[in-house]
Amino acid sequence: MKEEFTITAYTENQVGLLTRLSAMFSRRKINIESLNTSPSEATDIFRFTIVIRETEEVVRKLVRQVEKQVEVLKVYFNTDTEIVWQEVALYKVPTDVIAEKVKVERLLREHGARAVVIRKDYTVFEVTGHREETDNLVQVLEPFGLIEFVRSGRIAIIKASNGFHEKLREFEEENPGEETSTNLYLNQKEAVFSM
Amino acid sequence: MTATQTKTAGQTTPTEQISGSEIVIRALLAEGVETVFGYPGGAIMPIYDALFDYQEQLHHVLVRHEQGGIHAAQGFARVSGKTGVVFATSGPGATNLVTGLADAMIDSTPLVCITGQVFAHLLGTDAFQEVDVINITTPVTKWNFQVTDASEIAPALAKAFFIAKSGRPGPVVVDITKNAQIQETDFAGYEPCKFLRSYRPKPIVRTEYIREAADLINAAKRPFVLFGQGVILGNAEREFQDFIEKGGFPAAWTLLGLSALPTEHPLNVGMLGMHGNYGPNVLTNECDVLIAVGMRFDDRVTGRLDRYARQAKVVHLDIDPSEIDKNVKADVPVWGDCKETLPLLTALLEPKTHPEWLQRFREHDLEEATQVIFDELHPAENRELTMGEVLRYLNELTDGEAIVVTDVGQHQMVASRYAKFRQTRSNVTSGGAGTMGFALPAAIGAKFGAPDRTVVAIAGDGGFQMTMQELGVIQQEGTAVKIMILNNRFLGMVRQWQELFLNRRYSFTDIVSPDFVKVAEAYGIRGAQVSERSNLKNAIQTMLETPGPYLLEVLVGKENNVFPMVPQGCGVGEIRLR
Ligand SMILES: Cc1cc2nc3c(=O)[nH]c(=O)nc-3n(C[C@H](O)[C@H](O)[C@H](O)COP(=O)(O)OP(=O)(O)OC[C@H]3O[C@@H](n4cnc5c(N)ncnc54)[C@H](O)[C@@H]3O)c2cc1C
Ligand SMILES: Cc1ncc(C[n+]2csc(CCOP(=O)(O)OP(=O)(O)O)c2C)c(N)n1
DSSP states (O other): OOEEEEEEEEEOOOOTHHHHHHHHHHHHOOOOOOOEEOSSTTTTEEEEEEEEEOOHHHHHHHHHHHSSSSTTTEEEEEGGEEEEEEEEEEEEEHHHHHOOOHHHHHHHHTTEEEEEEOSEEEEEEEEEEHHHHHHHHHHHGGGGOEEEEEEOOEEEEEEEOOHHHHHHHHHHSSSSOGGOOOOOOHHHHHHHOOO | OEEEEETTEEEEEEEEEEEEEHEEEHHHHHHOOOOOEEEOOGHHHHHHHHHGGGGGEEEEOOOOSHHHHHHHHHHHHHHSOEEEEEEEEEEEEHHTHHHHHHHHHHTTTTTEEEEEEGGGGTTTTTTOOOOOOOHHGGGOOOOOEEEOSGHHHHEEEHHHHHHHHHSSSSSSEEEEEEEEHHOOEEEEHHHHHOOOBBBBBSSOHHHHHHHHHHHHTTTOOOOOEEEEEHHHHHOOOOHHHHHHHHHHOOEEOTTTTTTTSOOOOOOEEEETTTTTTTTHHHHHTOOEEEEEOOOOHHHHHHHHHGSSTTTTEEEESSSGGGGGSSSSSOSSSEEEOOOHHHHHHTTTTOOOOOOOHHHHHHHHHHHHIIIIHHHHHOOOOTTTOHHHHHHHHHHHHHHSSSSEESSSSSSHHHHHOOOSSSSSOOOOOSSSOOOOHHHHHHHHHHHHSSSTTTEEEEEEHHHHHGGGGGGHHHHHOOOEEEEEEOOSSSOHHHHEEEEEEHHTOOTTTTOOOOOHHHHHHHHHHHEEEOOOHHHHHHHHHHHHSSOOOOOEHHHHHHTTTOOSBBOTBBBBBGOOOO
């Protein structure tokens, strides 16, 4: 059964790595639903957050191949219940509509929208939340002349993770301890694995 | 050149100002490279200019097409165990490498390919012969990197050599812009790379699994070992032989595992897969423990997965964690270099023999011999020449000591099935990609990699014509390669499928060829054609005994088929003998 997985990859900051990783998805005709790159908690280590809909088996195999790439240190994959995640959306609406219609202002408040820019001609609101929440507001605003809408990629925190500092120290050891090479089969119940 | 002094780690190292190109050459020499296959052009001219002064130390082989260059480097790497090195220019020079990169990637061949690139300030401007080499080669390289400054060259090449050869080997591309080649920079000597924090060439061996595997194997009644190229890549032939001998396991090889175990070894039960032997395929579905060593369960090996070894417990020894469970689920995964894991496992084995189980293989061998092999190797007088009898004579005359490099098609399958080997690294073929045109250039490279051995290229009339311009290399270098073209006047392998599965509709598989002997002659290479059985052995003997290169064209039967065969979409148990 296909479900949503969030893949978190800790990598070196290397030009071309994005192509290498995204090609691994497109090769299998897997659509990347969302992709975000950012710094991570560890200095100089990048963090990719990639969301796809696939079966666990496909994800597991794919993730192993991603982790094998020379500049990738570690990859985790998680279902939605195992992570805390957010996306940011921006909405541009005509200012006069909002000013005139009290209802709109109420709706915006109900959806937790925050005005980022207010000009005479338009206002930009921001909502942070899950996909459904940001999507809902689009529906709501459409009748009121929504001018522009954009949503960021998902960013996610893994609930069970202790962060990457410790792992990175292990990776920097020339002869890593067994911990670095956590074997999937030793902790099969964990959705996390590594080499 | 100006010499200055810099301090590193408490001691002074003299640095000099040299060009990026000079650094490239020095790096290659420091890595112990002696042979480079390549082709010059505008964007790599500075490197070629630097090379001019090092011709004594670094032998450059001028190929006739960059694809030939990379296949030659593959042949070189496969027989020598060293990393093959290729030079190509930007644009079309680099794109001509792509087929070879894909081939080396899937067959895990260590290569360092250095491509010239346009000046850095022109990147992205559609400059003359600018091609986005990094993006084009990304899916077919283990690693690639673009260098735009001379100071990056030495560390990039050090990384390249480390990555290409370590762990599961593979091809890497280092793309160097022309300005970086020309630029002068401080050079304090070449520092090989031994460690990258983001790269674990080998997973750590888990003794728990060794124990678990040993228990499973010790309890097995009908254990069966499948071995692949991983045994060769890990230089673990000795360890492998100790392993199967202690446990008394019958062992069958994949196309790329061929020659890791001598053909005549009593536990060598033959070839796996689509055109493999009868016993190994059928008995895959009867063994109780399947032990896969350094092989990746390619679909040409397994046939239909839902009919593959369902009854067996699977132990999989592989260096690459992503291979575990990829195609066949492993009950016990033994991650690691088999050079390390095999001895650990052997130590825990109970010494055993399995005479009855081995007997089952013998029975199937007999069946295959009577129905297929005998006729292929000893065809009736009235039959046209078979590829099998060519191999039989070749075996007799080389005593299994030759390196056999095959192209792709029927002759490849026949050669693999029947060639006998005494030494490892003696079979070179394009396995995962099946690249026609591989044999001639790969054989040339193989001869450079193993100059003291006899190298025989075996190609079909189709594949040979894909890269036959590389005869020019033989002419120029005098490379003593023996070439056998098994000419069936067809694209035989495709024709066989058309015959068996498409009602003999021979859609564009009859192929006309030039007079190959005359072609060879035009390149100053001696040759002959043989079509009579009575002359065959002599002709092969002449080929082998004539000093230097030689081309022998053998006219074999037009519509002979390769059997046994596991038809596509069938299970290994459904293997057909005719
Ligand atoms: C026309 C045609 C027909 C073919 N028919 C057949 C056929 O009938 N039978 C057949 O077998 N093949 C056939 N092939 C070849 C097939 O496509 C594959 O290339 C081949 O089966 C792969 O063999 P392999 O798994 O041993 O090698 P590779 O593909 O090279 O895989 C090697 C494996 O070993 C692992 N490894 C590497 N180094 C180590 C190490 N140090 N320690 C442990 N593990 C290591 C790797 O991770 C990998 O999993 C055919 C090809 C063609 C073109
Ligand atoms: C570059 C490339 N193109 C096409 C094919 C498909 N193909 C596989 S085998 C084969 C026929 C090979 O014919 P030939 O070289 O004459 O050898 P034979 O099978 O007759 O021994 C073809 C066309 C291929 N493997 N490689």
